[in-house]
Every structure is written in structure tokens, then in C-alpha cells.
Amino acid sequence: MKAFTTLTGVAAPLPMANVDTDKIIAARFLKTIKRSGLGKNLFADMRYKADGSENPDFVLNQEPYRQAEILIAYENFGCGSSREHAPWALLDFGIRCVIAPDFADIFHGNSFKNGILPIKLPREICEKLMEDAKMGSNARISIDLERQVVVRPNGEEIPFEVDPFRRHCLLNGLDDIGQTLQHAPSIDDYEAKRRAAAPWLFA
């Protein structure tokens, strides 16, 4: 996983609540056995017309948002399915950070595991960032994960909370499995006890 330390870039405004995972990446694009290449189908039903041409009204089809690395949205971002194809598609497009008032749980967890930082900020602050984002390339937003601040184009710093373990993993680009396997003896012990207490769960 690519480490996430600081990021300065264009933020795309997506002023919608309940952006669900079917919107982010529709099920018909999940027929892949790879993690890469999903970016072209990110938000496909909003981004393309029925004939496959780009919908010029959709934000990611406009300059400078084709280069967006940050997405600003409203409540309950990523609701719906557990598909990790949603963060894969965002990442493949180039999005490394999503800022919203809140996130659906599974999407929130999946993002961290792919080097995407989801930042929860109150609605009124998201509204300000939405206005910043609408200014396009004149208004780059910075994220500093070490210091846990979002820096607005006017220099104002907005602190944010993040789970310390997730922050540690992101800053260092650490995958979970390697870390968990350091606890293999504990898993062995637990498994032995579990086998004795609930033998019907073991073949």
C-alpha cells in the first residue's frame, strides 16, 4: 500500500448525500479479477451518457477536476455494498482523499486499506470546502496527515480526527496482514481453546 503523508491538490465538489457504492462503481464493472483499471468506470452512470460519450455536466469531466485528487461530498458517502472496487475505482482515477460529514462503515474501512484517507468533518465545514472546491485550480486544498489538518486555500487550518492505528498504517504504508501475523502465537492459542469449547466449529 502506498503511504499517505501529505497531499496538495485539486478538490472536486460533489454536493450529494448518500453517494452509494453502486453510483461509485456499478455492479456490471465488478466482473474483473484485478484491482486496477477501474478508474475509467468510476461514477459511470453520471459521467457518461447512454451512448458512452462524456456528460459535460459531470464534475469529473470538467477541467481542472479531471486531475482531482480530493473529493468533497455530503452525508453517508459510500453507503451500500461492501465492494472494495469502490475505493479501487477512486484510487485508479487518482482520488487519495474523500472529505464528507460521515461515511458508511465498510467503505470507510476499505478506503484506509487502499491508501485513501476518508476525513469526517462537520457539515458546515464541508460546505465551506465545497465552495473552495468550486474555485477549481485556483483553490488547492492540502491535507497533512501527520499534523491531522486540512488547509484551505485561504490558509485556514481545520483539524480532523483519525483512528490512531489507521493513521499509523497510512503514514507508513503498512498492510494489515503482515502486522497481524506477528500475533500468530496468540491466534494459535485462541484456536486451541476454541476447538475445546466449540468443537462443532472445526472439521
Place this chain on the structure above:
Amino acid sequence: MAEKPRTLFDKIWDAHVVETLEDGTSLLYIDRHLIHEVTSPQAFEGLRAAGRKLRRPDATIGVVDHNVPTSADRLTAVNEPESALQIATLEKNVVEFGVPYIPLDDVRQGIVHVIGPEQGLSLPGMTLVCGDSHTSTHGALGALAFGIGTSEVEHVMATQTLLQKPAKNMRVTVNGTLPAGCTAKDIVLAIIGKIGTAGGTGHVIEFAGEAIRALDMAGRMTVCNMSIEAGARAGMVAPDQTTFDYVQGRPFAPKGEAWDRAVAWWSSLPSDAGAVFDKEVTLDAATIVPQVTWGTSPEDVLPITATVPDPASATDETRRAQMQRMVDYMGLVPGQKLTDVKVDVVFIGSCTNSRIEDVRAAAAVAQGRRVAPGVRAMVVPGSGLVKQQAEQEGLDKILLDAGFEWREAGCSMCLGMNPDKLTPGQRCASTSNRNFEGRQGPGGRTHLLSPAMAAAAAVTGHLADVRELV
């Protein structure tokens, strides 16, 4: 000192903590892992790349469901190449990693969330995960069951654990008796309408109360299935005699002395008196009217007796814009009676409503009636065994005589990733779980409702109040 009263969730959580790390993250042991073709290929690839083994093949089982056609000729017909590749990849992976597998030509094949309980793979008190958000279904047995992403699928394969922080406890109590014509689906849609699609975020919901206790296991599964639609991490119902009667004798259920030990433990799991919930919601079942969604989020649900809402009535601009987008997408007119909304397609199936009880409910409405002209109505059983049972009961005949299609088991038209999908603009009365834009196919319009209500829509040609037909 007496022990602190604990919830059902707390007890199962505590019994599965391998180790708690410094910052409060726990390594949670996973008893059962269900895998399917769509969210597992990248996880197997990750194991292979790192040279890791799958820790407990005996706790894992694979099945194909999302991508498979549901037509009668599906074993010989040519599938879409990408779907065929995903299925072939799973079949190769289960052999390489030694995972038990239920192939497409096995009568037990079906939707992963239908076959888990059916086979006794899902049991009270266990932790169960699957790379699918509707894994919450299995909570109906009194298990802690939740959906995970593919990175976590790989994590469970490699370590049989997940890194988790405990969820908060929420209890939804449904008191009273459900009126005739209303079902578990109406209960859960009414709950989502009340608390919203983020109402359960960060929480595990325990469903309790007289109306939940009165549900059979299929009904409890329908309710728990849609807890993710309320944003909850999982949904659960405390195990009771209904649960034990359902589980006993199933192929993977404990037997003999192990059964007695298991029941003794399971009986200790219901929440203690005085256990504290972070959030409590109460509903009176007697006030529930058959529900149907009008918008493109499951929270946008109304009694069938209602009219399409007017975006102008919204209290803020974001909501007004959202409602306008939904009304436009759905092709509805504010003020229109829901019972005047004509349908093109009726889909009875999905992990929410494809069990034998659901097929019976649809057949009871269909009996002696005909699918309205111009409507395509399909019934897709959740597993080969549900199909077999329905055919033994003659339900297939009732449905076929009424003009319904009777298909093979699979996810079918729930999610638009197999040949069963809507075409742009088509309107569907669907027993599935999500009415998102494009969910059942690009441009498709979905109204969520119960199997009985779906059958009522099929025979009348429009959204209809099933209470007028029974």
C-alpha cells in the same frame, strides 16, 4: 461483584477476542468465512503473491451466485466472458487452496446468504463474514455476521481474524402484532424509513420485541439482511427455541452431545436484563401498513396508501435537490397515488426474499390469478433446495399457471451483473434490498416491497395494496 450486564453483541464479541492491541483495536477470531466469485479473486491473488496459505479451509466455503445466469440452460449456455472468467477463477482457487465448494450443478447451490443458514453453516454465537454487505442476514440466527471488503477477505484467509474495534450497541424493539398483509419486509422497510440509511452507522442492531420474536427464521433473515440498508455494521436476533428448531438436523449443525453443549451456550447469549444500549428505537407493529419505496434510497419508503411526495415540501436545499433527482429518475409525479404507478417487471428473489416462505407468500397471491398483460414477472428461488421444496409443494405450478417465470437459483435481478437486468426506464416491483440508481440495470427504476406485495403488483399491473387481494 456482579458482572456488568452485557448485550448479545458484547457476549459474542468477548468470546472471539484473540488479543486487544494498545489502541483498543482487537484481533477478532472468525468462525466461518463464506466466499463467492466477485469479491474473492483479488484476495486469492494476494495470498498467492505473498506465498501465504489459507489458514482454515475447513471454516471456509465457496459458492457462485452473483454472476450466474438463472435460465434453465445455464449449465450449457455460454455466459458473458468476464463472468465466466470470474467463475472459472473461483473454481481454480478453491482447488489450489483446498476450500470446500458448492458448484453450479449441485442442488445446494444458491445465494450465499440463503445457503449458509440452509446448510447449518451459519450458527448462533459464531462470527461469520463474507465479502458481501448482506452478510448481515446470518445475524438472524444470533450470530455476529457482517460484510467485509476484499482486503479483509484476504486477511481472514491468511489469519482467520480481523482487526476490529467494537461497534456500538443499538436496539430496535418492535412491539405488538403485525397486521394481516404485512410481513418482515414491511417491518424492516418501516424501520429504515424511521431511522434513515445512516441511522445504524457504527452500530450493531439487535432486533427485539414481540413482533420480532413472532417471526419465523426466514422473516428474521429478511429483517437482518436489510440492517446494512440502515447503515448498521450487522443486525442480530437473540437465539431462542425458533432458532434451535430451525438449526437442528441441518448438515453442518452440531449433533449428539455437541448439540446439547452448543444449545447450552447459545441459550446464554441473549442480552442480559439491564444491558445498556447506546441507542434505542421502538416501533409499534400494529401501525405498520404494507411498505413500498418511491425514491432511490431505501429510506425513501412510504405506506402503499400514500402519494408521491413533493420535493417542494423538503426542509433544506440538499434534500429538495435530492428528492427532485429521485422523482425525475423514477419518472414519478408529486401527488400521484402510489397505487397508480404501473410496473413493467416484477422480481421476486434475492438474499432478502427468496426462501421457501417467500415463494409461498407469492404463490398465495398468484393462485387463481394471472400476471397482468405486458408485465414480466419472475420468481427466482434462493437455492436449488428452495426450488426443489417449492416444486414438491406444487408452488412452481401455481406460479407458472399464473404466468410467472420460474427460474434457477442465483442473485438474479437484484444487482444487474448477470443476464437478468432492467433496460433503461423499465420499472420494477422488486423484493430485493436496494433501489439505488441503476442497481438493477442502467436507468432501471426499482420499488422495494415484500413478496406478497410484489405478487400483487404482478397480477394488477401496478403497485397495489395486497390487503385488498387476500
